[in-house]
Amino acid sequence: MQKILIPTDFSENAWNAINYAMQLFRNKKCTFYLLNTYTPVIPSSRFMAKMIDGVSIVDAVRNSSEQGLLKTVERIKSKYGNIGHTFETISSFNLLVEEVKDIVDAYDINLVITGTKGSSGIDEVFMGSNTVRIIKNSKKCPVLAIPQHFDFVTPTEIAFATDFNRFYTTSELKPLLELAEMFQATIRIVHVQYGIKALSELQQFNLNMLRRYLNNAEHYVHTVSELNSVSQTLEMFTEELDIHLLALLNYQHSYMEKMTREPIVKRTAFHTQIPLLVIPELGMEGVSKNIEEQENAITG
Missing domain, CATH: 3.40.50.620 (HUPs)
Known part of the structure; x- marks a missing residue:
């Protein structure tokens, strides 16, 4: 397990999964691929804003995604500083499940680690809908789901x-x-x-x-x-x-x-x-x- 993909939406739930991954593989040399996907609303009406302060909505969301990933890597290095761990960031305008499948194939990923909020009521889907979709669509790579409040x-x-x-x-x-x-x-x-x-x-x-x-x-x-x-x-x-x-x-x-x-x-x-x-x-x-x-x- 040397190539590990971790999807993140920059939430504390996602950060908890990252924490778990860093501690689980603390004694292993690994490359971690941090993924953030975004799908901004494309304006289809002249009444909807296409620009914010002179920047297109798509560019603004992309920049936010890329900056969020860089800050996440800095946060990881600041907390753990593990010289055996290297990081790659992937910001993609795509649906999460589709992008995970593509990255697993393209980078020969050994493990996907994702945070999950779990079920909090009748209307909630088992483990969270994104986690279930990733699991159901993962045909080549194991998926490790980390509960929201689970301490390593x-x-x-x-x-x-x-x-x-x-x-x-x-x-x-x-x-x-x-x-x-x-x-x-x-x-x-x-x-x-x-x-x-x-x-x-x-x-x-x-x-x-x-x-x-x-x-x-x-x-x-x-x-x-x-x-x-x-x-x-x-x-x-x-x-x-x-x-x-x-x-x-x-x-x-x-x-x-x-x-x-x-x-x-x-x-x-x-x-x-x-x-x-x-x-x-x-x-x-x-x-x-x-x-x-x-x-x-x-x-x-």
């Missing part, structure tokens, strides 16, 4: 929620394993079931392979019964075991997909009180690796 805690307890219905690839597990190695963390594999029952043969095989991948990390398996929703169950689990970070794989029919589809009233129970690492499913290139790994696992 060294992640020595990491939960990995999964249902064992799918084979895991080393590429997908790499972000989880890297974090565990960085902080000598314990990984708690949590399986949420609607009614406790024995694993199927496929699930047991996938669990065995997962444990083989995690062989060098201290890990435990926890099976818990689903409460009102997957999100609420995971919230209770993370609270009871004092988990510092929750990791999920995001693929069709996964917990992550289910959580973003749960009715809003149920979703509000999950306030993302701890950082959430969402790892995307591999694309077609990953599928061939997936099959090859599975064949090697069976024959080996």
Whole structure:
């Protein structure tokens, strides 16, 4: 994880995510790409002002974006002064989600870190609409969502929620394993079931392979019964075991997909009180690796 993208709107929520990132990677050499997107209203009527003090509205918003990014970098360097960290700023006239996708591709980004306000009422969307859209559209890069008021805690307890219905690839597990190695963390594999029952043969095989991948990390398996929703169950689990970070794989029919589809009233129970690492499913290139790994696992 050496190239890290952090979108910012210059809010305290975004600054909190930056703080978390600086402390999480304090002992790693990294390049941080700070992104601010802007979409100023383009005047379409002669009654709307096109200029402010002789400066076009678009230019004014662009200048504000660029200056905000420079001030943010200065603030980071003033507080942390980490010689192993370098910074690039990107100011873009674009929609946030589209720009994030473009930057991930263009700069070969390893991780996106974003702040999230979480759910504060029935009308709020799970984790904040921008965060959810970034997660749903991130097909190549993990996303780490940092709650608005979360103070950094060294992640020595990491939960990995999964249902064992799918084979895991080393590429997908790499972000989880890297974090565990960085902080000598314990990984708690949590399986949420609607009614406790024995694993199927496929699930047991996938669990065995997962444990083989995690062989060098201290890990435990926890099976818990689903409460009102997957999100609420995971919230209770993370609270009871004092988990510092929750990791999920995001693929069709996964917990992550289910959580973003749960009715809003149920979703509000999950306030993302701890950082959430969402790892995307591999694309077609990953599928061939997936099959090859599975064949090697069976024959080996």
